[in-house]
Amino acid sequence: MSIRWGAVKTSQRSPMPRRKRQMNNLSPSKSLYEPRRAVHNKRIDGPFRRFKWLVMAVTLGIYYGTPWIRWDRGPYAPDQAVLVDLAHRRFYMFGIEIWPQEFYFVAGLLIMAGIGLFLVTSAVGRAWCGYSCPQTVWTDLFQHVDRFVDGDRNARMKLDAAPWTWGKVTRRVFKWAIYLVIGFWTGGAWIMYFADAPTLVHDFWRGEAAPVAYVTVAILTLTTVTLGGFMREQVCIYMCPWPRIQSAMMDEKSLTVTYKDWRGEPRGSLKKSKKEPDKFGDCIDCNLCVAVCPTGIDIREGPQIGCITCALCIDACDRTMAEVGRPRGLIDYVTLEDARREIAGEPPRPVWKALLRPRTLVYFGIWSAIGLAMLFALGTRNRIDISAAPDRNPPFMLLSDGSVRNSFTVKIRNMSTAPRRMKIELEGLPGAAMWSSTTSRDRAAREIESTIPADATEPLRLYIAAPPGTGGQSFAFNLTTLDAQTETDTAKVTFSGPGASE
Numbered sequence: 001m002s003i004r005w006g007a008v009k010t011s012q013r014s015p016m017p018r019r020k021r022q023m024n025n026l027s028p029s030k031s032l033y034e035p036r037r038a039v040h041n042k043r044i045d046g047p048f049r050r051f052k053w054l055v056m057a058v059t060l061g062i063y064y065g066t067p068w069i070r071w072d073r074g075p076y077a078p079d080q081a082v083l084v085d086l087a088h089r090r091f092y093m094f095g096i097e098i099w100p101q102e103f104y105f106v107a108g109l110l111i112m113a114g115i116g117l118f119l120v121t122s123a124v125g126r127a128w129c130g131y132s133c134p135q136t137v138w139t140d141l142f143q144h145v146d147r148f149v150d151g152d153r154n155a156r157m158k159l160d161a162a163p164w165t166w167g168k169v170t171r172r173v174f175k176w177a178i179y180l181v182i183g184f185w186t187g188g189a190w191i192m193y194f195a196d197a198p199t200l201v202h203d204f205w206r207g208e209a210a211p212v213a214y215v216t217v218a219i220l221t222l223t224t225v226t227l228g229g230f231m232r233e234q235v236c237i238y239m240c241p242w243p244r245i246q247s248a249m250m251d252e253k254s255l256t257v258t259y260k261d262w263r264g265e266p267r268g269s270l271k272k273s274k275k276e277p278d279k280f281g282d283c284i285d286c287n288l289c290v291a292v293c294p295t296g297i298d299i300r301e302g303p304q305i306g307c308i309t310c311a312l313c314i315d316a317c318d319r320t321m322a323e324v325g326r327p328r329g330l331i332d333y334v335t336l337e338d339a340r341r342e343i344a345g346e347p348p349r350p351v352w353k354a355l356l357r358p359r360t361l362v363y364f365g366i367w368s369a370i371g372l373a374m375l376f377a378l379g380t381r382n383r384i385d386i387s388a389a390p391d392r393n394p395p396f397m398l399l400s401d402g403s404v405r406n407s408f409t410v411k412i413r414n415m416s417t418a419p420r421r422m423k424i425e426l427e428g429l430p431g432a433a434m435w436s437s438t439t440s441r442d443r444a445a446r447e448i449e450s451t452i453p454a455d456a457t458e459p460l461r462l463y464i465a466a467p468p469g470t471g472g473q474s475f476a477f478n479l480t481t482l483d484a485q486t487e488t489d490t491a492k493v494t495f496s497g498p499g500a501s502e
């Protein structure tokens with residue numbers, strides 16, 4: 001009946017052009033997006049809050065302090081512990097040195113980071129988002145600045161609603177100046193990973209650094225202040241893709257922050273619950289869990305995209321339960337399976353059983369296998385390399401005595417931090433001898449010695465003369481170091497000649 005009435009009413013409407021209806025729907029009185037509500041989270045203390053303090057101190061300490069750590073690599077290499085040396089195409093990380101052709105080590109680290117994120121998410125939900133994500137860490141830092149300047153939650157809300165006076169302007173300017181200092185040092189620390197930190201700081205303040213350094217610091221200052229100081233929870237809710245992806249990584253066995261509605265509902269104030277204890281649940285509707293949330297959500301409404309599982313609501317709820325004399329855990333890390341068990345009256349499982357399950361063990365096994373493979377590759381890799389390319393035009397030359405000459409460009413790479421004496425010798429090509437562009441054919445031999453500078457690639461122009469009638473065939477340049485740490489490498493090439501191939 002109601003459907004027919006709606007259809008009749010629709011048919012009786014006065015005709016309106018489609019374009020005009022669309023314009024009415026987009027009238028200024030209606031907005032396509034919900035306006036942002038400022039989040040003023042309350043200060044709270046508890047084990048999860050203290051853990052967030054620890055993670056923030058460690059991560060920020062690593063980020064800001066690592067460029068200043070020194071690492072002695074000898075006189076031929078930089079002494080900065082972690083350095084991305086773009087000018088010389090090197091990546092240094094303490095005792096590890098990565099060359100461009102060894103980029104697979106960096107790829108391995110990125111794969112390990114991805115699998116590690118899958119592991120953490122499948123085990124404890126968005127714990128990465130709640131504790132270690134750069135957006136979370138810097139947002140937390142800026143929120144502490146807000147408390148330092150404007151006071152705790154109620155004072156900040158009152159100040160926001162107050163008219164603009166000189167006192168409010170002074171506080172805002174002071175707070176935003178601190179934001180800029182944090183953003184500036186964030187950008188400044190970033191560029192120190194790409195150049196020697198003390199030298200760069202000296203050149204930067206004297207105006208002698210490269211223009212790209214100033215541009216990079218300016219961009220990172222702006223983005224840090226904007227994302228951490230003003231957008232904050234909007235980045236986590238709207239901009240970050242991980243909340244949309246995490247659902248594929250989680251299942252009913254994953255731990256996540258959960259409000260136990262079967263225990264807390266129906267809600268009632270402490271006064272009402274004391275009068276009628278059988279009518280109300282444990283939640284006294286104090287809203288402290290909402291007040292402490294850095295993204296401003298109400299965990300009691302169930303799983304939400306804005307929940308970063310920082311567990312501050314657990315600290316808040318546990319404190320309230322202790323004050324009213326009720327058991328902790330109304331909000332807690334719980335799996336869906338354990339939630340069903342608790343509803344049925346069964347005791348919850350130990351946390352370690354929720355963590356040590358086949359899926360997390362598989363992720364951990366893959367993560368560990370990649371890490372061990374990379375360590376093995378690092379431990380067994382050669383610090384030398386040889387490559388050779390023949391001249392294409394002409395492929396060979398006939399000398400006056402009938403011998404056949406080929407020309408090769410040989411590149412010898414020394415990836416150690418000291419010069420090394422090396423020997424190049426021919427393997428195969430019977431009767432042939434070689435000499436370099438700096439010597440004459442009279443000194444031709446089956447092997448040549450050369451000293452290669454530290455951390456360098458040395459090109460050599462080599463000529464090989466084979467007996468008359470030698471045809472095209474394969475042979476190799478064997479490279480051997482002439483020091484206590486003997487290493488070898490081989491470059492296989494083809495000799496061109498007029499004779500029949502062998």
